[in-house]
Amino acid sequence: MTDILFVLLSFFAIIGALGMVSLHQPVHSALSLILTIIALSGLFALLSASFLFMVQIIIYAGAILTLFIFIIMFLNVKEANLPKEPNKNLTLFLGSLALLPLNFLILRAFYKMPLLTAPLEHDFGKIKPLGMELFTKWLLPFELISILLLVALIGAVVFGRKDEA
Amino acid sequence: MSTISIAVVIINVILALLFSLGAAPILVWIERRVAGLIQDRLGPNRCHINGIRLGGLIQSFADMLKLVFKEDFKAKAIQESFFFSLAPVIVFASAFLSFMVMPFADDLIINGERFIMQGLPMDLGVLWFLALAGLSVYGIMLGGWSSRNKYSLLGAMRAGAQVISYEAAMGLSVVSVLITYGSIHLGDIVAYQGQLLFGFIPAWGIIIQPIAALIFIITAFAEANRTPFDLAEGESEIVGGFHTEYSAMRFGLFFVGEYVAMSASSALIVTLFLGGYHLPYLNTQTLQAYMPFILMVLIVALPLGSWSAMRWIQKHNRWHKANDIRNHESAFLQKGLIGLNVLVIAGVGALLVLGLSETSTNVATAVIQIATFALKLLFMNFVFVWVRWTLPRFRYDQLQTLGWKVLMPLAIANIFISAIIVVARGL
Numbered sequence: 001m002t003d004i005l006f007v008l009l010s011f012f013a014i015i016g017a018l019g020m021v022s023l024h025q026p027v028h029s030a031l032s033l034i035l036t037i038i039a040l041s042g043l044f045a046l047l048s049a050s051f052l053f054m055v056q057i058i059i060y061a062g063a064i065l066t067l068f069i070f071i072i073m074f075l076n077v078k079e080a081n082l083p084k085e086p087n088k089n090l091t092l093f094l095g096s097l098a099l100l101p102l103n104f105l106i107l108r109a110f111y112k113m114p115l116l117t118a119p120l121e122h123d124f125g126k127i128k129p130l131g132m133e134l135f136t137k138w139l140l141p142f143e144l145i146s147i148l149l150l151v152a153l154i155g156a157v158v159f160g161r162k163d164e165a
Numbered sequence: 166m167s168t169i170s171i172a173v174v175i176i177n178v179i180l181a182l183l184f185s186l187g188a189a190p191i192l193v194w195i196e197r198r199v200a201g202l203i204q205d206r207l208g209p210n211r212c213h214i215n216g217i218r219l220g221g222l223i224q225s226f227a228d229m230l231k232l233v234f235k236e237d238f239k240a241k242a243i244q245e246s247f248f249f250s251l252a253p254v255i256v257f258a259s260a261f262l263s264f265m266v267m268p269f270a271d272d273l274i275i276n277g278e279r280f281i282m283q284g285l286p287m288d289l290g291v292l293w294f295l296a297l298a299g300l301s302v303y304g305i306m307l308g309g310w311s312s313r314n315k316y317s318l319l320g321a322m323r324a325g326a327q328v329i330s331y332e333a334a335m336g337l338s339v340v341s342v343l344i345t346y347g348s349i350h351l352g353d354i355v356a357y358q359g360q361l362l363f364g365f366i367p368a369w370g371i372i373i374q375p376i377a378a379l380i381f382i383i384t385a386f387a388e389a390n391r392t393p394f395d396l397a398e399g400e401s402e403i404v405g406g407f408h409t410e411y412s413a414m415r416f417g418l419f420f421v422g423e424y425v426a427m428s429a430s431s432a433l434i435v436t437l438f439l440g441g442y443h444l445p446y447l448n449t450q451t452l453q454a455y456m457p458f459i460l461m462v463l464i465v466a467l468p469l470g471s472w473s474a475m476r477w478i479q480k481h482n483r484w485h486k487a488n489d490i491r492n493h494e495s496a497f498l499q500k501g502l503i504g505l506n507v508l509v510i511a512g513v514g515a516l517l518v519l520g521l522s523e524t525s526t527n528v529a530t531a532v533i534q535i536a537t538f539a540l541k542l543l544f545m546n547f548v549f550v551w552v553r554w555t556l557p558r559f560r561y562d563q564l565q566t567l568g569w570k571v572l573m574p575l576a577i578a579n580i581f582i583s584a585i586i587v588v589a590r591g592l
Binding site: 027031034050051054055057058061062063066067069070073074076126127 | 248287288289292293295296298299300302303306307309310318321322325326328329332336349
C-alpha cells in the first residue's frame with residue numbers, strides 16, 4: 001500500500017516538474033508546480049512528517065503559489081506576448097545534461113547517509129517535538145533566518161513603494 | 166478491525182456528510198427564509214410534495230433538482246475546458262474535506278477501544294482546515310481565469326487578493342488560540358473548553374480569547390466569500406463574478422461548495438470558541454456521571470416540547486376547507502412528532518429500566534454531544550446568514566485596509582498578550 005502510494009506520488013511530482021519546465025503558458029507551468037508541491041507534501045506524510053505535510057500545503061500551495069498565479073493572471077498574458085521558444089527540446093536536453101553532475105552528487109550523498117533502523121517514536125514529526133527542537137536546540141539559526149526573511153520583506157516594501165508616498 | 170470499529174468509522178463519515186453536504190439544502194432554506202424575515206417578506210413557502218412544505222424546505226430540494234437537470238452550457242470562447250470543469254470540483258472538494266476534521270463528540274470508548282469522532286480520525290486539526298481553505302481559492306481563481314470573461318477574471322482577482330490577505334490574519338488569530346489551548350488537535354481544544362473558569366464560567370474560547378474569536382469570525386466570513394466580503398461575486402458591479410460563465414451543475418458545485426465551506430467555518434468557530442460539543446456546565450465526565458438524571462429529564466421534556474409544538478401546529482397550520490391538501494402537512498407533522506416521542510421514550514426507558522452499562526452511557530453521551538454540536542452549528546450558520554442580510558458590502562480598499570491595518574496588528578498584539586499571560590501563569 002505504502003509502496004503504491006509512494007510510486008503514485010513520485011509519478012505526479014515528476015510529471016508536475018516536467019510540465020513546469022516544458023509547458024508554454026505560464027499559468028499551466030504554475031499549475032504543474034502546484035501538482036508537484038502537493039505530491040511532495042504527500043511524500044512527507046508518507047514519511048510520517050505530518051507537520052511538514054501540512055506546512056508544505058499551507059505555505060507553498062496555499063500562499064506562495066496563489067500569489068504566483070495571482071500575478072500571472074493579473075498580467076493577463078496573451079498568446080502573442082509569449083516568447084517564441086525555438087529548439088525548446090534541444091535546450092531542455094542540454095540543460096538536463098548540465099544538471100547530471102549535481103544529480104550524481106545528491107545521489108552519492110543520499111547513499112552515504114546512515115540507514116535509520118530504530119523504530120520511530122510515536123510522536124515523530126508532530127508539531128510539539130518539532131517545536132521543542134526548533135526553539136531549544138536550534139533557536140539561534142531559527143531567529144537568524146526569521147530576521148533574514150524580515151529584512152527581505154522590508155527591502156521589498158522599500159523598493160516597491162512610490163517615492164512620494 | 167472489528168465490526169464495531171467499522172460501524173463507528175462508517176457512522177462518522179455519514180455524520181460528516183450530513184453536517185456538510187446534507188446541511189446545504191437546509192442552509193439554503195435558512196438563508197432564504199431569514200432573508201425574507203429580515204426584509205419583512207415571507208420567502209419561499211409554496212413548493213410542496215403532497216401538501217408537505219416544511220416551511221419551504223422542499224424548495225431547496227426542488228432547486229437542487231433543477232440545477233442537476235439543467236442544460237450544461239459552455240461558451241465557445243472557453244478553450245481551457247479541463248480547468249473550466251476542474252474549478253468547481255476544487256472548490257467543492259476542499260470545502261468538503263475541510264469539514265472532515267471537526268470533532269462531533271468526545272472520543273468514544275466501546276469495549277476499551279477508543280474512537281476519535283471525526284470524519285478523518287487524525288490530530289492535524291486546525292492546520293488541515295487552514296491548508297484546505299488555502300487550496301479552495303484555486304478553484305475560484307481557475308474558474309475566473311478559464312472563463313475568458315473580464316467580469317470573471319476581475320472576480321477571481323478580487324477573490325485571490327481577499328483570501329490571501331485574510332488568510333494571514335486568520336492564521337495569526339488561530340496562533341493565539343493555540344497558545345492558550347496548547348494543542349492543534351481539535352479534540353484536545355474542546356476538552357480544554359469543558360473546564361470552568363473561576364469555578365462558574367464555562368471556559369469557552371469566546372470568553373478566554375474574545376479578540377481572537379472576533380478576528381477569526383470576521384476572517385471566516387471573508388474566507389467563505391460571503392457578504393460583507395462577497396466582492397468575488399459582487400453582482401451589482403461584476404455580474405456574477407467568477408461564476409458568470411457557469412451554469413447547471415458546474416454552477417451547482419460552486420453554489421453548494423459555498424454553503425459547505427460556510428458550514429465548515431461555522432464548525433471550526435464552534436469548536437474553537439463556542440465549546441464544541443459541550444453543553445455548558447456539562448463536560449463529558451459530568452454528563453456521564455449524571456446520565457440517568459439527564460435521560461429522565463429528556464423523557465419528561467420531550468413530550469412537553471412536542472405537545473406545545475403540536476398545539477402550535479393545530480392552531481396555526483390549519484385550513485378550513487377539510488380537503489385542502491395543506492392539511493396533510495399538519496397530520497404528517499403531528500404523526501411524526503408522536504412517532505419520535507414513542508421511539509425516544511421507548512429507547513431511553515428501556516435503557517433506564519435495564520440499567521446503564523458503561524458502553525451504553527458512552528454511546529448516549531456521544532449522541533447527546535452530537536445533537537449539541539448540530540444545534541451550535543445551526544446557530545453559527547444562522548449568524549452567517551444574519552450578517553449577510555444585515556450588512557452592506559465592503560468597498561475593495563476598505564476590505565484591504567481592514568485586513569492589513571486593523572485585523573493583522575490586532576492579531577499580532579493578541580498573540581503577544583496571550584503568550585505573556587500563558588508564560589506568567591506557568592511560572
